Amino acid sequence: MNNNENMSRMALRRSRKKPFFKKWWFWLIIVIIVVAGVGFGLFGYINNKNDSSSNKADKTEKVEKSKSSTKKKKSTTTSSTDGITLDQFNNVALDSDNGTSWDTIKPIFGTPTSHSTSNVQGVDVDVQTWDKVANANAGASVSVGFANNHAISKTISGLKVNRSEKINIQKYSQIESDQNSSDIIKLLGEPNGYDDSSVNGTSINKLTYTSGINGESGAKIVITLTNDKVTEQTQSGVK
Known part of the structure; x- marks a missing residue:
């Protein structure tokens, strides 16, 4: 190949x-x-x-x-904005010896907004004030006065109240000196404020009416009772 x-x-x-x-x-x-x-x-x-x-x-x-x-x-x-209720206010007992103590009230009411001193029925008291009140108008407040760590005075103001009919001068004129607080409330309705004190067996209660009044702007009624009997009544601007 x-x-x-x-x-x-x-x-x-x-x-x-x-x-x-x-x-x-x-x-x-x-x-x-x-x-x-x-x-x-x-x-x-x-x-x-x-x-x-x-x-x-x-x-x-x-x-x-x-x-x-x-x-x-x-x-x-x-x-925090609910505030102190009227029931809580009513539960504060007043008495120089057995009134509700500060230690009992503080956990329920909380820290006071302000503190002052006053004289109640001739007794010097420490007054604690709170500005948060349930079912109340702006500017409402609650105050409790203490003597020897016991509550002897209390006030609440600015409560909202719905009235079925307005309070007029005719109703106001029906108030008599022998009437008690139940009679007044039956006649005029629930007040917008209470101012109570109890010292040495004497209780003084003031019922204040500022809403649902037939009258001038700012019309007001204050009924004072001593030992639950009407001892004084004043009004301004009621018609």
């Missing part, structure tokens, strides 16, 4: 070799690359989704905490 023939056979063999892109190993590499790319892409998507969910959960938690904090603030505000 001559050289020319050998060269022709070698050339024929070379021409019969498969191109590299038809080799199995080439496609195996392609598949590995594609799988790896999809895997990295899926991993990144899951991480981003988890981060987004985590951020959303954190934001939701912060919003819920903020709402909860707001509700607590609202609740606290509502409780």
